[in-house]
Amino acid sequence: MITNLVIFAFIVGLLSGAVIIAAIFWAKDLGLFMNWWKWLLFAFWYIVLLFLIFAAFTFIGEGEPVAGWRASGIAVFVMMVLGLGLIRLLRKAPKNSG
């Protein structure tokens, strides 16, 4: 059990590293004006997304597929709306950027 957890954490850690590096390039190429609190907001949004997916699939795993899919649907919808709002916010240039 512990071994599985360690392997899982290792793989997710590697993937997280790749996501973080790619996110920096994506932000530049998409013309986003990022600063520390915007990165923090994005990280928060991403972690909440993962957390909700984790929860929804836990429901499916425990034998409650209806609850799991409903929770997934709600989570995806809410996170998309929040994601669109977040993109708009990230596109805004800081006031002192000229």
Place this chain on the structure above:
Amino acid sequence: MKKKIIKEESSCSRREFIKIGGAVAAGLQVGAVAGAGLAAGKDPSTHTGWQHLGDNTQFVDRTKLVRKGPAYKIVGETLRPEMQESAFGRQGLIMRDIRQYREMIRSFDAGEERQQGMGNKQPAPQGETAPEVTGGVGPTREEIKFPPVEAFNEPMLSYYKSRPDLYELDKVRMEEIMPKKRQDRENYGDYYTLINAWSGSWRTSERITEPPEESDFKIGHNRRIGDPKPFKSPAHAARLIKKVAHHFGAAMVGITTIEPDWCYNYDLRGSDNRGTYEVPKHWKYVIAFGVPHQWEQVNSNPNSGTSFDAYSRSTIAARRLETFIKSLGYPARRHSPMDGYDLIAVPYLVKAGLGEQGRHGIVITPETGSNFRAAFVTTNLEMEIDQPIDFGVKEFCEHCQICAEICPSGSISTAKNNEGMNTRGYSHWEINQTSCYNFWMQSMGGMGCRLCLIACPYSRKSNWVHSLARKLDTNDPTGLVDNGLTMMQKKLFDAPEAHEYLPPPDGRFANFRQPPEWLQVKNYLDIEVTDPTIGD
């Protein structure tokens, strides 16, 4: 210039690679989290109340280890085993013959002429007389003087003639090892007090046939309890009793004092008196504990579930605990589903701090929700007592009402709260027991219902989602979490309507969830069945 362009193209493609790689990694991460969620949901170690048990019946996949051929190679004439071949079986035969031999010697000593030999040809039942097997007090040296080979009856006579080596070994055991062990027990027995009590507890099975003044002071039907072994303190006693109760199968244990109001006013078990009785003076403390239902089948209530799994387990735990306490010299009496109760379960569970009484009239605990069955042991062993607990059930039940809405017999109150409810002078949630019982008689499978027990949000699986929800709810004084969880429970988790659990034509013998595959006839038996749960 050309070199620069190539460098830019290379840089661009590396950049694109990192970007696409990152996007793929994000997708994989979502997949990994979803997979982890599935695993967390399925994890048998989150079966409420059974977190320590796995799901598998085998640890190793034996299909890969199968070898060809029979289990053993046959090298001679095959024979069925005889009783004297086994050391345990032989012990019964030996004790029978020794008794007869001793009787014969005594008869001669008394001047009586008894030369007809040792007549009884029926071997004693296996294990009945073997001190090592029964664990009783062994015979004295004089009693177990080992007879010569010729003094034994058949089949031992022939057996010892053919196996003199075993005769010698048996003789050594009976004449030297066992008397020595008896002496060792006298010298060092106290050192093993707890392990002896523990070991003896697993053998308990006698029914209660005598009043408390008798049965509570005996181990089995014959052996009086010894002098009470003093504990270092009531706290030590409580700690030990809780620990062994857990090992005997209890998921949670609490201790409280006896309350005469909560002892039945009729039919004291083991007593001829069918009417009222005075609560025995040695019932000072009540050890209350609970055992959860098997997780996979409990969700298939009311028509494909049972009460008897947890009934049986809690009863066995109670029998063991009773014997353990008696083995330490204190009177004790079990109160359990299979052996009967002389007291009411719910208030003692509340008073002992195991949980709170819910809208459905039964107790909700932080560990198992409503999914458990209770048993008790009354004793005069002085123990540190527990206090009632509050983890927000009262407020939650006022908001929730899921059990009342799903109850097929409408036996659970839908009142806003339990104010004004009065049961023999005590205020708590009341249900209509008679209409509830009438539905038990209608239901299929293992009879009974248990729907309120499993529909209760506190009874959900103990995986991280529900455990987190319960923790948040317990620590939220505003009631917002209560409302949020109840709403989520009703909107996300489907369940048949109350009437669907009824027999046709009003219902369809529905279950809260499908029974596990190992309880579905179609998966294992080759018989024609009509499935009433499909409905019209």
